[in-house]
Amino acid sequence: MLEDRRLEVLRAIVEDYVSTHEPVGSKALVERHSLGVSPATIRNDMAALEEEGYIAQPHTSAGRVPTDKGYRLFVDRLSSVKPLSSAERRAIQTFLDGAVDLDDVVSRTVRLLAQVTRQVAVVQYPSLVRSTVRHVELVPLAPQRLLVVLITDTGRVEQRSVEVPEVISEHALADLRAKVNAVAAGRRLSEVPPLLGDLPEGAAPEDRRSVSVICAALLETLAEQREERVVLAGTANLARFTPDFPQTIRPVLEALEEHVVLLRLLGEANDPATLRVRIGHENDHEGLASTSIVSVGYGAGDEAVAALGVLGPTRMDYPGTMGAVRAVARYVGQILAGS
Amino acid sequence: MLEDRRLEVLRAIVEDYVSTHEPVGSKALVERHSLGVSPATIRNDMAALEEEGYIAQPHTSAGRVPTDKGYRLFVDRLSSVKPLSSAERRAIQTFLDGAVDLDDVVSRTVRLLAQVTRQVAVVQYPSLVRSTVRHVELVPLAPQRLLVVLITDTGRVEQRSVEVPEVISEHALADLRAKVNAVAAGRRLSEVPPLLGDLPEGAAPEDRRSVSVICAALLETLAEQREERVVLAGTANLARFTPDFPQTIRPVLEALEEHVVLLRLLGEANDPATLRVRIGHENDHEGLASTSIVSVGYGAGDEAVAALGVLGPTRMDYPGTMGAVRAVARYVGQILAGS
DNA sequence: ACTGGCACTCTGTCCGTGGGAGTGCCAGCA
DNA sequence: TGCTGGCACTCCCACGGACAGAGTGCCAGT
Numbered sequence: 001m002l003e004d005r006r007l008e009v010l011r012a013i014v015e016d017y018v019s020t021h022e023p024v025g026s027k028a029l030v031e032r033h034s035l036g037v038s039p040a041t042i043r044n045d046m047a048a049l050e051e052e053g054y055i056a057q058p059h060t061s062a063g064r065v066p067t068d069k070g071y072r073l074f075v076d077r078l079s080s081v082k083p084l085s086s087a088e089r090r091a092i093q094t095f096l097d098g099a100v101d102l103d104d105v106v107s108r109t110v111r112l113l114a115q116v117t118r119q120v121a122v123v124q125y126p127s128l129v130r131s132t133v134r135h136v137e138l139v140p141l142a143p144q145r146l147l148v149v150l151i152t153d154t155g156r157v158e159q160r161s162v163e164v165p166e167v168i169s170e171h172a173l174a175d176l177r178a179k180v181n182a183v184a185a186g187r188r189l190s191e192v193p194p195l196l197g198d199l200p201e202g203a204a205p206e207d208r209r210s211v212s213v214i215c216a217a218l219l220e221t222l223a224e225q226r227e228e229r230v231v232l233a234g235t236a237n238l239a240r241f242t243p244d245f246p247q248t249i250r251p252v253l254e255a256l257e258e259h260v261v262l263l264r265l266l267g268e269a270n271d272p273a274t275l276r277v278r279i280g281h282e283n284d285h286e287g288l289a290s291t292s293i294v295s296v297g298y299g300a301g302d303e304a305v306a307a308l309g310v311l312g313p314t315r316m317d318y319p320g321t322m323g324a325v326r327a328v329a330r331y332v333g334q335i336l337a338g339s
Numbered sequence: 340m341l342e343d344r345r346l347e348v349l350r351a352i353v354e355d356y357v358s359t360h361e362p363v364g365s366k367a368l369v370e371r372h373s374l375g376v377s378p379a380t381i382r383n384d385m386a387a388l389e390e391e392g393y394i395a396q397p398h399t400s401a402g403r404v405p406t407d408k409g410y411r412l413f414v415d416r417l418s419s420v421k422p423l424s425s426a427e428r429r430a431i432q433t434f435l436d437g438a439v440d441l442d443d444v445v446s447r448t449v450r451l452l453a454q455v456t457r458q459v460a461v462v463q464y465p466s467l468v469r470s471t472v473r474h475v476e477l478v479p480l481a482p483q484r485l486l487v488v489l490i491t492d493t494g495r496v497e498q499r500s501v502e503v504p505e506v507i508s509e510h511a512l513a514d515l516r517a518k519v520n521a522v523a524a525g526r527r528l529s530e531v532p533p534l535l536g537d538l539p540e541g542a543a544p545e546d547r548r549s550v551s552v553i554c555a556a557l558l559e560t561l562a563e564q565r566e567e568r569v570v571l572a573g574t575a576n577l578a579r580f581t582p583d584f585p586q587t588i589r590p591v592l593e594a595l596e597e598h599v600v601l602l603r604l605l606g607e608a609n610d611p612a613t614l615r616v617r618i619g620h621e622n623d624h625e626g627l628a629s630t631s632i633v634s635v636g637y638g639a640g641d642e643a644v645a646a647l648g649v650l651g652p653t654r655m656d657y658p659g660t661m662g663a664v665r666a667v668a669r670y671v672g673q674i675l676a677g678s
Numbered sequence: 679a680c681t682g683g684c685a686c687t688c689t690g691t692c693c694g695t696g697g698g699a700g701t702g703c704c705a706g707c708a
Numbered sequence: 709t710g711c712t713g714g715c716a717c718t719c720c721c722a723c724g725g726a727c728a729g730a731g732t733g734c735c736a737g738t
Contacts (some may be wrong), residue, residue, distance in 0.1 A: 399718060
């Protein structure tokens with residue numbers, strides 16, 4: 001009973017603060033929410049909440065503001081994900097349906113997410129690690145130069161140009177292509193490298209060195225961490241609800257440029273069914289101490305191939321943002337499965 | 340003589356304002372520059388410069404600030420491009436030399452440019468329009484599904500998955516691949532579409548419909564304007580020297596997200612030898628009224644395949660920025676030519 | 679356990695003042 | 709004619725005091 005009301009007060013504080021962006025006081029609280037008690041009572045509850053670290057006051061005798069811990073409790077126990085309206089769902093679907101290839105899917109997704117949430121959207125490219133090889137193509141460009149093209153089942157194409165030490169015949173190349181594909185096609189990228197080891201020995205003596213070089217290039221392509229790419233949109237939204245200083249926006253912009261950081265923050269969201277919320281200091285990054293990240297894995301099936309999410313001030317509308325992120329991830333998964 | 344000194348005063352004002360970010364007064368001018376005359380004389384010159392619209396004062400009895408027109412004159416007649424130090428050149432070269440493919444070149448370039456100029460860097464992907472077809476590859480993925488891959492001489496790879504109405508034999512596919520390449524290889528992308536028209540008729544009757552579909556996909560890929568892609572870096576630098584409001588940073592961030600706008604601004608810089616400077620209102624974009632853009636074309640040879648540049652406050656160090664932009668463009672050109 | 683009342687604290691704002699920087703103008707000088 | 713020193717004027721901005729308002733904590737009463 002008592003506990004219940006305190007939680008109710010915390011919920012009210014979070015909601016009010018999110019919508020007004022101003023510290024909320026006891027009087028305003030009872031006016032805007034029908035709590036059925038007087039401001040004085042609320043004050044006692046607030047004192048207790050502050051004691052426990054869920055809220056804080058910026059200055060003595062100003063209203064209260066939720067702390068990271070307060071938001072955490074709010075997200076975990078006091079709110080539920082808010083589903084999108086059917087109009088929003090339809091808009092998302094039609095927008096994503098127009099995509100023509102993987103790049104387009106990703107680029108549309110990130111812009112969409114930024115627009116829907118009015119925050120900064122981050123989308124990770126489908127990871128190569130968990131995907132499988134669909135096809136390897138060897139394309140001669142010049143007598144001693146060829147292009148190694150790797151196509152994955154997620155629609156991703158990686159290529160690398162390679163110079164071979166000896167001229168290699170069309171026939172030998174076709175042979176090699178067939179062998180490589182026999183070995184690699186359908187397998188996960190991580191499984192392929194050990195299987196490539198024997199190929200040079202199976203080749204004619206005069207081609208052996210070239211085949212080694214080609215295999216090396218393919219290995220490199222497989223191993224390359226460039227797959228770990230992220231795309232951003234909506235950075236202008238940072239300035240949207242930031243009435244304050246550029247002092248606060250700059251570290252965030254800097255963090256956004258460090259894609260490694262973003263990948264770390266997104267990377268742990270591997271389950272397409274579970275939304276992940278990181279609040280303020282939970283991000284373990286100085287510049288992001290007052291921003292929160294809502295992320296979720298996405299993928300064609302049950303397993304996530306990558307993650308996406310949004311980043312905004314800790315004082316964000318968590319239920320709405322979570323709903324949007326989840327919905328977009330689902331639709332992207334459907335699109336990927338369908339193509 | 341008189342004219343000369345006035346120009347000298349303008350140059351001094353621009354230089355001082357760029358380094359201090361504060362309106363500059365007559366007294367400070369004579370102290371920092373050896374102009375050989377008294378403040379009173381400078382005041383007369385300043386009054387004349389203001390009359391002609393080269394400088395302005397934010398408030399009565401504050402110092403003077405250059406106008407867009409003033410910067411324009413400064414760039415056109417009062418300054419020369421400042422070459423980079425040899426250390427900087429070496430750093431650029433080694434950094435760019437490490438790139439493994441086109442994506443990597445572009446991504447390194449944009450980060451490098453942002454770091455060197457400490458401003459926002461923009462790099463346009465090498466345009467498909469002006470490049471030539473190196474190879475077209477048709478890769479079967481499933482009985483009735485294949486991937487059309489287009490490889491250009493700039494190293495770019497475009498792909499598109501296509502569903503064909505009839506099963507197409509391996510042999511027929513090889514035949515088609517050979518024909519397509521015979522027709523397209525080595526030609527500019529814009530020249531290819533008319534040449535593809537006859538291909539379906541040359542195919543066996545049972546394959547005709549499929550071939551049409553494949554050609555259509557290829558045409559789409561050729562025509563696609565997705566080539567018009569830009570990459571950004573250094574947005575955090577916007578907040579660097581902006582002691583003022585987010586009010587001023589937000590429209591810029593918004594403009595940066597509209598890649599179409601950026602392309603228009605970059606797009607006219609087609610000559611790799613000519614630096615282009617757009618100052619303030621010359622950008623014809625409300626949000627960029629107080630930012631300048633320094634851009635230049637880059638490419639493997641004499642002809643530019645794309646453009647790159649930086650964007651910063653009108654009060655930027657033009658000589659230094661222009662030097663950095665030109666140097667980076669040259670090195671990128673060399674890299675592209677060499678690979 | 680809740681409430682009303684009360685004194686206290688702190689912020690943000692308004693206003694008036696003064697210092698400082700910079701200007702424009704003018705008379706004098708080479 | 710062009711430059712200079714001097715001077716009065718304007719305007720910004722930083723400082724400081726006063727004040728209203730909001731919010732709190734505490735306490736006594738129900």
